[in-house]
Amino acid sequence: MTDQIKHHLTDALLMAYSAGNLPEAFSLTVAAHISMCDDCRARLGAFDTVGGALMEGCEATQLSAGSLEATLQRIKSGDAGIEPARRARSGGILPGPVQDYVGGDLDAVKWKPVGMGVKQAILPTSRDATVRLLYIPAGAAVPDHGHQGTELTLVLKGAFRDEMDHFGPGDIEIANEDLDHTPVADIGEDCICLAATDAPLKFRGLIPRIAQPFLRI
Amino acid sequence: MTNLRERENDDWVACISRIRDAQDQAAFAELFNHFAPRVKSFLMRSGADATMAEECTQEVMATLWQKAHLFDPTRASAATWIFTIARNRKIDAIRKHKRPEPEDLPWGPEAEPDQADALVLQQESEQLGQALAALPDKQRTLIEKAYFGDLSHSEIAEQTGLPLGTIKSRIRLALDRLRHAMK
Numbered sequence: 001m002t003d004q005i006k007h008h009l010t011d012a013l014l015m016a017y018s019a020g021n022l023p024e025a026f027s028l029t030v031a032a033h034i035s036m037c038d039d040c041r042a043r044l045g046a047f048d049t050v051g052g053a054l055m056e057g058c059e060a061t062q063l064s065a066g067s068l069e070a071t072l073q074r075i076k077s078g079d080a081g082i083e084p085a086r087r088a089r090s091g092g093i094l095p096g097p098v099q100d101y102v103g104g105d106l107d108a109v110k111w112k113p114v115g116m117g118v119k120q121a122i123l124p125t126s127r128d129a130t131v132r133l134l135y136i137p138a139g140a141a142v143p144d145h146g147h148q149g150t151e152l153t154l155v156l157k158g159a160f161r162d163e164m165d166h167f168g169p170g171d172i173e174i175a176n177e178d179l180d181h182t183p184v185a186d187i188g189e190d191c192i193c194l195a196a197t198d199a200p201l202k203f204r205g206l207i208p209r210i211a212q213p214f215l216r217i
Numbered sequence: 218m219t220n221l222r223e224r225e226n227d228d229w230v231a232c233i234s235r236i237r238d239a240q241d242q243a244a245f246a247e248l249f250n251h252f253a254p255r256v257k258s259f260l261m262r263s264g265a266d267a268t269m270a271e272e273c274t275q276e277v278m279a280t281l282w283q284k285a286h287l288f289d290p291t292r293a294s295a296a297t298w299i300f301t302i303a304r305n306r307k308i309d310a311i312r313k314h315k316r317p318e319p320e321d322l323p324w325g326p327e328a329e330p331d332q333a334d335a336l337v338l339q340q341e342s343e344q345l346g347q348a349l350a351a352l353p354d355k356q357r358t359l360i361e362k363a364y365f366g367d368l369s370h371s372e373i374a375e376q377t378g379l380p381l382g383t384i385k386s387r388i389r390l391a392l393d394r395l396r397h398a399m400k
Contacts, residue, residue: 041319049341055296079276
């Protein structure tokens with residue numbers, strides 16, 4: 001998998017993921033790409049190291065009196081923060097972090113048709129951005145659409161081509177509001193993508209659904 | 218200075234081993250005294266008030282104790298590892314959502330970490346810290362804001378009065394310098 005990937009995460013995205021500053025929907029897409037791409041995993045390691053060095057370079061802030069004792073007490077009573085468990089390779093079609101949101105692999109996805117054979121499933125995340133699985137039948141096109149903000153599209157299975165390039169499994173396309181594109185799935189295999197967008201909240205709910213841009217992107 | 222810091226780095230790794238192997242409270246106190254005040258600074262600069270930062274810092278340090286067996290010195294320095302725990306706490310407590318984690322690599326911490334790999338990793342982390350400290354102030358400040366300020370590039374532009382293009386190119390320049398320093 002990892003050798004075929006041509007389209008990678010940018011430094012800006014890796015840095016923001018490392019710093020913990022991305023909306024949940026983007027973090028999920030970044031985590032899914034890293035699950036498939038050892039190159040970006042190594043680059044993330046470097047950004048985490050930068051974070052560690054910056055934290056260690058911070059001036060010390062005075063702790064509360066008895067802070068160490070209070071912490072030892074927490075340890076005794078098992079009262080630590082919840083640290084996400086490391087997870088092993090899933091072995092399925094969906095990367096592990098995506099399976100966590102779906103509640104299973106591909107067969108557990110609750111697809112909703114959005115027209116022309118294209119289906120989607122919106123995954124539950126914090127409201128500052130949205131992320132969905134997209135199912136594009138072989139040879140079909142997602143109608144031409146622009147973007148309100150940034151859109152990340154990660155190919156999980158199959159491939160698509162648009163005005164920019166050809167994207168295969170593990171490739172991530174990073175599009176901003178300048179790009180109007182028409183992704184077309186390759187002939188021969190249905191294409192499944194994970195797509196995240198940070199379109200502003202004001203476009204949700206206030207405007208009747210029918211008037212919203214395609215797929216609420 | 219370099220030798221002192223390198224020795225400190227090795228010491229931190231040894232402290233975590235002592236916590237893992239012997240539940241050594243003195244080793245924990247050493248780590249706590251060095252890192253806890255810096256974790257608290259990181260959390261406060263990320264938008265937590267003093268009370269929340271203190272609470273989260275205690276939780277981060279308690280997590281360090283409980284997860285000491287997962288620390289892998291061939292993958293991270295103590296500072297890097299503690300940063301990732303603090304970062305996850307910040308997302309949970311301040312941003313109020315969970316952090317999706319990538320799948321782990323198929324080879325895991327169950328194998329005894331290779332001493333030579335660990336040494337190289339610790340030295341590289343040290344080098345990176347020095348390269349970061351040696352950056353021109355303007356570049357370092359922007360990288361710090363990107364990590365700690367919980368600010369987007371456009372918000373940094375508002376705060377610093379620098380145009381967005383300048384910020385992006387300065388951050389890129391800083392990253393290039395860091396990469397160059399690591400060669």
